[in-house]
């Protein structure tokens with residue numbers, strides 16, 4: 001598995017998201033974990049909200065795996081906080097961040113989180129509050145690295161006015177078909193084109209490259225926001241024809257080509273898989289080792305319907 005820069009270290013280019021394991025039994029979770037590890041994925045993405053009730057998927061993961069201390073040391077556990085579904089709000093207050101980390105540590109049955117992400121930008125954020133929480137969590141050894149998710153460049157700048165720790169990751173929605181963070185800057189300055197509308201605060205990919213922030217692409221195979229996958233979907237016949245042809249040429253499966261489209265980007269992004277099917281994990285992971293050519297990458301981009309002005 002190809003690795004990418006991640007803070008002061010490196011991490012696999014494909015990681016395993018645990019958002020959808022809530023209705024899986026323990027054997028299914030173990031099989032998923034084993035397939036990930038066999039494919040070179042030692043990095044697992046969680047959030048306090050996954051599973052309906054708070055910390056549900058985190059607990060299902062820990063209950064199913066019963067990791068020994070030695071095995072715990074082999075993996076990276078990342079989780080997120082800041083969304084409060086029961087109250088219909090986001091919360092980056094000191095109290096909320098610290099409380100959620102304590103809950104995640106209990107649920108994951110571990111003494112430290114390797115990475116903590118702030119899940120979605122809180123309009124009422126006070127950077128000093130976040131900094132106090134991060135300093136305390138870092139000093140106590142409960143969190144080793146910090147990052148954000150769904151953040152714009154200016155929201156990150158605002159946090160950086162007070163937060164001392166490097167923000168190592170920004171988890172953003174990205175697939176071939178849902179690619180505004182890549183497609184918008186390529187259509188900058190185009191009159192009347194929907195694609196040229198800035199939806200990410202402007203240049204988030206470039207901002208992350210400039211500041212050494214690893215982009216983690218969530219929903220890498222969804223056509224839109226939880227609208228189902230584009231792979232094999234007749235609504236994306238032209239795209240699938242290209243994907244299938246490239247899969248045959250590179251001797252991989254279509255899901256590997258969809259993965260490779262993201263890992264080929266020079267920002268050295270990570271792909272956050274959401275599948276709960278072990279074979280799909282294996283097949284997608286193989287995509288990280290496929291190096292698409294520039295014409296291949298652009299053919300996929302155009303076949304997905306993006307404008308190339």
Ligand SMILES: NC(=O)c1ccc[n+]([C@@H]2O[C@H](COP(=O)([O-])OP(=O)(O)OC[C@H]3O[C@@H](n4cnc5c(N)ncnc54)[C@H](OP(=O)(O)O)[C@@H]3O)[C@@H](O)[C@H]2O)c1
Nearest residue numbers: 017018019045149218219220221222272273274275276277
């Ligand atoms: N930061 C954020 O705001 C945010 C938001 C959403 C998600 N995430 C993270 O990103 C991860 C991935 O998100 P996601 O689950 O939406 O991404 P995804 O990998 O694009 O979608 C996976 C879903 O598609 C289904 N699927 C159907 N056909 C498939 C095919 N041919 N290939 C692959 N999957 C197929 C999977 O079903 P099976 O399980 O049956 O294979 C699964 O339900 C999550 O687990 C979570 O960790 C983060």
